[in-house]
Amino acid sequence: MRLDEDGVRRRLTPARVARLATVGSSGAPHLVPITFVVDGDALLFAVDHKPKTTTALQRLRNIERNPAVxxxxxxxxxxxxxxWWARVDGQAAVLDDPADIAAAMRALQGKYEQYRERPPHDLVVRIDITAWTGWAASSS
Incomplete structure (x- = not known):
């Protein structure tokens, strides 16, 4: 059954992991798992401390070139x-205001104990959600 916005929110908000799709410079899709928090009509995620070779990540370069995610x-x-599956489409931007970054970090720490123990870097992305879509096999 098709999910309305409330149904998508009920499933997406408590989910522990999601996949972020961005578009690379060649037009090819780029897909990575993220931890996130839904905040009203936005979704927030951070570049965290999990091992990476750099914080200049492909997903961030892609968002800079094309914010549609x-x-x-x-x-x-x-x-x-x-x-079930729940999907949001939107426009992404890396936050640069310290107050916005701090609020996003508090929201992420409220959902993930790991972020309370070891806060993420100060790189936070906000996705302003423009569409909520989803599907579930049953209404429960």
Missing amino acids: CVLADEYDEDWSQL
């Missing part, structure tokens, strides 16, 4: 009546 979370279960 998509985020997808889903649930798989052997009981296919429990399947």
Whole structure:
């Protein structure tokens, strides 16, 4: 069954991980897992302390060139009546205001204990959501 915005929010908000899709300079999609928080009509994620070769990440370069992004979370279960997916589309930007970054960090720390123990870097992306879509096998 197709999910309305409230149904997408109910599934997406508590999800622990999602996939961020950006568009590379060649036009090819670039997909990475993210931890995130939904904040009203926005989704926030940070470049965190998990091992990376650099903080000059492809996803950030892609957003700078083309801010149109998509985020997808889903649930798989052997009981296919429990399947669902939730997707948001939007416009992304790296935050530069210290107050906005601090508020985003507090929101992320509220969801993830790991961020309370070891706060992310100060690179935070805000996605202003323009579309909420989803599907679920059942209404539960």
